[in-house]
Amino acid sequence: MYVHLHIHGGFLFLLGLLLVIYTSINWWRDVIREATFLGHHTSVVRKMMKAGMKLFIVTEVMFFFGFFWAFWVWSRVRGREVWAYAWKESDERRT
Numbered sequence: 001m002y003v004h005l006h007i008h009g010g011f012l013f014l015l016g017l018l019l020v021i022y023t024s025i026n027w028w029r030d031v032i033r034e035a036t037f038l039g040h041h042t043s044v045v046r047k048m049m050k051a052g053m054k055l056f057i058v059t060e061v062m063f064f065f066g067f068f069w070a071f072w073v074w075s076r077v078r079g080r081e082v083w084a085y086a087w088k089e090s091d092e093r094r095t
Contacts, residue, residue, distance in 0.1 A: 006012070035041040041049070 035046075
């Protein structure tokens with residue numbers, strides 16, 4: 001398997017993937033230990049963790065909306081017309 005024409009790209013990809021999975025498993029294990037056995041997560045901490053996860057999901061939705069909006073605009077207007085489209089809109093905003 002070649003990743004970016006590097007002969008060991010597949011190995012590096014799998015190594016990176018395994019390290020991310022290993023780190024995620026250990027991090028979640030520690031969070032669960034702190035919450036259940038050590039009792040470090042009070043009601044305020046749990047509330048803030050839930051709020052943080054909700055904010056993370058909202059920002060991901062906004063990111064993908066912006067990404068697909070740009071893809072949609074790019075698919076509608078090709079080549080040099082993209083720059084004309086961008087300049088036209090910026091000129092209209094100035095007036």
